[in-house]
Amino acid sequence: MFRNAILMTVPLLLLFFILAEAGTAPLRVGGRCEYARYSGEARIISIVEKNEDRYEVKFLFTPRTQIKAQPPLLLTEKREFLMLIDNSIYPNKAYLKLNSIVADKVFDCNIKVIIKGACTPRLFEFPSMRTVND
Amino acid sequence: MKRKALVFATTFFLFLSVCGNVWSDVVDYNGSIMRPDHDTLRQWISDYEKAPKAPLDETIKSRISVMQAEGVTSSMSLLSHIPYLGADRNQGSCGNCWVWAGTGLMEIAHSVQNSENARLSIQYLNSCKSDEFACNGGNLSEFASWYRGEGLAIPWSNTNASYADGSGPNSSSIACGTISSSPNYPLSAFTAQTIVTTGSTTQAQAISNIKNVLNQNKGVWFAFWLANGTDWNAFYNFWGNSAESALWNPDNYCGHNWNDSSGGGHAVIVVGYNDDDPNPENQYWTVLNSWGTTTGRTTGLFRMKMNMNYGCVLHDTDGDFTNNQFQTIGISYGAVPPSVSTNYPADNAMDVATGTTITVTFSKAMNADTIKNTSFYLNNGATGSVSYNPATNTATLTPSTSLATYTVYTATVTTDATDAAGIHMAAAKTWNFTTGDGTNLVVNGGFESDLTGWTTVQVSGSSGTWTTVSSGSYPSTSPHGGTKLARFNSYIASSGAQTRLYQTTGFPIPSSAVASSLSFWMAHDSGYTADADQLQVQVSTDGSTWSNVGSPVMRNDGTTGWSQVTLDLSAYKGESNVRIGFLGISYWGNDIYLDDVKATATLTLTMNFAGSGSGTVTINPLSISSNVNCSNQIVGGTALTLHSAPGDNSIFSGWSGDCSGVGDCPLTMNADKNVTTTFTSISLASVHIVGGSYFDSLQLAYIAAASSCLIQVKAVELSTLDFTLNSGKTVTLEGGYDSTYSINNDYTTMKGILTLGTGSLTLENLIIK
Numbered sequence: 001m002f003r004n005a006i007l008m009t010v011p012l013l014l015l016f017f018i019l020a021e022a023g024t025a026p027l028r029v030g031g032r033c034e035y036a037r038y039s040g041e042a043r044i045i046s047i048v049e050k051n052e053d054r055y056e057v058k059f060l061f062t063p064r065t066q067i068k069a070q071p072p073l074l075l076t077e078k079r080e081f082l083m084l085i086d087n088s089i090y091p092n093k094a095y096l097k098l099n100s101i102v103a104d105k106v107f108d109c110n111i112k113v114i115i116k117g118a119c120t121p122r123l124f125e126f127p128s129m130r131t132v133n134d
Numbered sequence: 135m136k137r138k139a140l141v142f143a144t145t146f147f148l149f150l151s152v153c154g155n156v157w158s159d160v161v162d163y164n165g166s167i168m169r170p171d172h173d174t175l176r177q178w179i180s181d182y183e184k185a186p187k188a189p190l191d192e193t194i195k196s197r198i199s200v201m202q203a204e205g206v207t208s209s210m211s212l213l214s215h216i217p218y219l220g221a222d223r224n225q226g227s228c229g230n231c232w233v234w235a236g237t238g239l240m241e242i243a244h245s246v247q248n249s250e251n252a253r254l255s256i257q258y259l260n261s262c263k264s265d266e267f268a269c270n271g272g273n274l275s276e277f278a279s280w281y282r283g284e285g286l287a288i289p290w291s292n293t294n295a296s297y298a299d300g301s302g303p304n305s306s307s308i309a310c311g312t313i314s315s316s317p318n319y320p321l322s323a324f325t326a327q328t329i330v331t332t333g334s335t336t337q338a339q340a341i342s343n344i345k346n347v348l349n350q351n352k353g354v355w356f357a358f359w360l361a362n363g364t365d366w367n368a369f370y371n372f373w374g375n376s377a378e379s380a381l382w383n384p385d386n387y388c389g390h391n392w393n394d395s396s397g398g399g400h401a402v403i404v405v406g407y408n409d410d411d412p413n414p415e416n417q418y419w420t421v422l423n424s425w426g427t428t429t430g431r432t433t434g435l436f437r438m439k440m441n442m443n444y445g446c447v448l449h450d451t452d453g454d455f456t457n458n459q460f461q462t463i464g465i466s467y468g469a470v471p472p473s474v475s476t477n478y479p480a481d482n483a484m485d486v487a488t489g490t491t492i493t494v495t496f497s498k499a500m501n502a503d504t505i506k507n508t509s510f511y512l513n514n515g516a517t518g519s520v521s522y523n524p525a526t527n528t529a530t531l532t533p534s535t536s537l538a539t540y541t542v543y544t545a546t547v548t549t550d551a552t553d554a555a556g557i558h559m560a561a562a563k564t565w566n567f568t569t570g571d572g573t574n575l576v577v578n579g580g581f582e583s584d585l586t587g588w589t590t591v592q593v594s595g596s597s598g599t600w601t602t603v604s605s606g607s608y609p610s611t612s613p614h615g616g617t618k619l620a621r622f623n624s625y626i627a628s629s630g631a632q633t634r635l636y637q638t639t640g641f642p643i644p645s646s647a648v649a650s651s652l653s654f655w656m657a658h659d660s661g662y663t664a665d666a667d668q669l670q671v672q673v674s675t676d677g678s679t680w681s682n683v684g685s686p687v688m689r690n691d692g693t694t695g696w697s698q699v700t701l702d703l704s705a706y707k708g709e710s711n712v713r714i715g716f717l718g719i720s721y722w723g724n725d726i727y728l729d730d731v732k733a734t735a736t737l738t739l740t741m742n743f744a745g746s747g748s749g750t751v752t753i754n755p756l757s758i759s760s761n762v763n764c765s766n767q768i769v770g771g772t773a774l775t776l777h778s779a780p781g782d783n784s785i786f787s788g789w790s791g792d793c794s795g796v797g798d799c800p801l802t803m804n805a806d807k808n809v810t811t812t813f814t815s816i817s818l819a820s821v822h823i824v825g826g827s828y829f830d831s832l833q834l835a836y837i838a839a840a841s842s843c844l845i846q847v848k849a850v851e852l853s854t855l856d857f858t859l860n861s862g863k864t865v866t867l868e869g870g871y872d873s874t875y876s877i878n879n880d881y882t883t884m885k886g887i888l889t890l891g892t893g894s895l896t897l898e899n900l901i902i903k
Contacts, residue, residue: 029357030232079429
């Protein structure tokens with residue numbers, strides 16, 4: 001009886017591990033993402049009031065060094081991007097004044113380009129910017 | 135998996151090192167891609183396949199069927215039910231697309247069911263779903279299950295409920311316990327439902343089923359999987375670099391082999407469709423993403439080809455699986471009764487203008503038929519008309535006459551008021567307010583009725599605006615009085631922008647006015663000291679030409695808080711239409727705040743005393759008393775009551791001039807006034823109205839007497855009497871009384887002209903000569 005049980009269990013365990021290894025069908029969406037980050041600079045080209053105390057700040061991004069084999073989302077030449085706090089919040093006046101954000105000024109800027117996952121594929125970081133609460 | 139990541143990272147770093155340099159950090163690894171165990175995987179498959187099927191509306195189904203058969207095109211959109219689009223919808227580097235998509239469906243349902251576009255919190259689930267962090271992924275069944283357990287949704291605007299996990303942290307940036315759940319929207323049912331688009335379903339049926347759900351005003355969850363990095367790059371490229379008008383064709387990724395390390399899924403919302411173009415290749419679904427905006431995609435939308443293979447599968451070692459899943463939610467919000475969001479005058483407001491209207495703004499659209507003067511009224515016998523503006527959900531009660539001064543009024547909105555769905559208010563809204571002295575020539579000077587009675591015009595630049603707010607933010611400021619203040623947006627407006635706030639209709643200042651002045655309250659602060667934001671008072675008598683009055687008032691004048699400014703308007707005496715204007719001048723510093731504007735004109739009340747007696751007249755509520763002829767300077771509009779008090783051995787015989795009768799005299803100072811008070815010495819009084827006053831003159835007594843009165847006359851000779859009976863009264867004159875009017879055993883002799891006009895006169899013990 002005990003021997004039979006072992007004989008039955010071993011194949012079942014083997015089958016389980018095989019299935020576990022092969023079990024890769026994705027039925028969940030989202031999940032962790034991976035990015036590449038490239039440094040560059042952002043030149044402010046316009047600051048326009050969007051609504052109450054929120055400003056639409058547009059900039060041009062230039063990578064510090066030309067990358068010949070660019071991922072598609074690094075196509076930044078002659079493209080205007082929005083400067084957003086945490087990539088989603090339009091800056092207010094306090095933020096603009098605190099960081100002396102005016103037209104034609106150039107700031108350090110990193111572009112994050114997604115490598116894998118279903119997150120927002122192109123994000124920008126402004127490492128020198130201070131927030132109002134800093 | 136870690137090994138693969140390491141290899142990939144190393145390769146990538148080498149690549150970059152060859153092609154360039156100075157990349158401070160090359161790759162962010164935000165954690166491993168989550169891989170389910172086999173049981174979990176089976177559970178997820180089961181979730182989708184066994185989820186209840188989305189109910190289809192048979193009427194819509196028939197209509198769509200006919201339209202498809204006849205080639206009739208159509209389009210629709212649910213975007214008006216989504217409160218936030220564009221850059222505001224950005225998940226960042228957190229993999230919680232499923233929360234954004236699911237929450238979008240909830241927002242649409244909330245808008246449809248409760249007639250209220252509310253942005254719901256993403257962070258709530260991110261922070262409070264404890265079994266697995268939302269950035270690790272999920273599906274609609276998981277989403278619905280979690281919300282079923284919570285039983286409520288909460289607004290984005292609640293404390294700590296706005297999105298904070300956009301940087302893709304390993305655990306939530308906000309502790310669940312710090313997120314306020316008040317207010318919230320109760321949920322009574324929440325299920326994930328699968329729209330049948332696969333199996334034996336034809337393409338036409340699949341399209342019809344999706345359209346059917348959309349036309350029930352439900353958003354459609356669309357989850358899709360791309361098998362490998364190449365396919366994902368293609369989608370990234372489509373999203374990031376193509377115009378919004380471009381169509382994405384999922385069929386390009388159909389039938390590919392699933393790659394463990396680079397395949398992945400994404401959830402978005404189908405919010406509409408357009409098949410106006412008869413060419414099926416150009417017909418599309420409108421899809422809302424949660425990736426913010428791109429240069430050519432300003433609203434965060436993309437178009438997906440409608441003429442696609444709905445049964446498309448990806449190949450995996452486990453077997454094929456459907457890579458396009460369409461679902462929706464069955465959700466019921468608890469009925470939210472309407473309520474009064476704001477009211478004017480505010481609760482317990484003081485010094486309210488007597489000419490005010492009373493307004494309430496409801497939390498949602500109301501049934502106009504239930505907003506009437508039986509459900510919205512004032513006590514104190516005040517009557518008026520009630521109207522309802524569906525554009526603003528605001529009801530207005532306009533009293534038929536001005537309210538009384540210095541009076542406490544109670545306003546009530548009863549539970550008879552219902553929303554558009556017939557839901558009654560949960561509780562009546564009742565509040566008190568007190569009227570003031572009625573002296574302010576400026577209507578709505580406290581801005582409690584927002585900018586009613588005021589107009590704005592840009593004088594210079596284009597960004598300066600005047601609005602009313604319940605509190606100021608730059609700097610933080612509460613109204614000086616009441617619940618609102620006027621704000622010039624110099625915090626935002628470009629330097630040099632000038633905008634005038636002025637009275638739509640002016641006021642007269644009588645030429646006889648002793649004086650006239652303007653006062654207002656302005657807030658000062660010490661922010662942005664280099665920015666000379668200022669306010670210039672102006673006056674116009676024709677509505678087009680404006681003259682400065684006084685010097686500009688600086689926002690930054692070295693003080694902080696509210697201070698009152700008073701200016702002389704005497705130069706405008708005799709003008710019939712004086713308009714006050716406030717020119718806001720921005721230097722891009724802080725905002726300018728203005729409140730409690732008041733203009734007054736000082737008028738004259740002349741008091742004269744007549745008769746044989748003496749006494750005192752008191753002017754209330756000013757408590758001014760006099761017993762001799764005098765002139766009093768009183769602010770125009772003041773409501774007065776004149777009270778007479780006879781002196782010793784004197785009686786009050788009545789008013790003349792701007793007052794009449796023998797009682798207290800109500801008098802409103804809407805112009806210069808002239809009043810004569812007559813006191814009569816009792817010892818000299820020859821005439822007495824039984825039950826009333828004493829008079830020297832029979833004619834005065836007759837005027838004061840009511841019909842059927844008995845007028846007693848002493849047994850004296852009224853030698854200079856002229857008496858005219860002309861007012862239709864029936865009176866009796868009884869002469870022959872002694873000095874105390876208690877014994878009547880003599881005769882009174884009247885000398886003069888007796889004229890009989892209308893009325894009836896009975897004479898006793900009178901000798902007429």
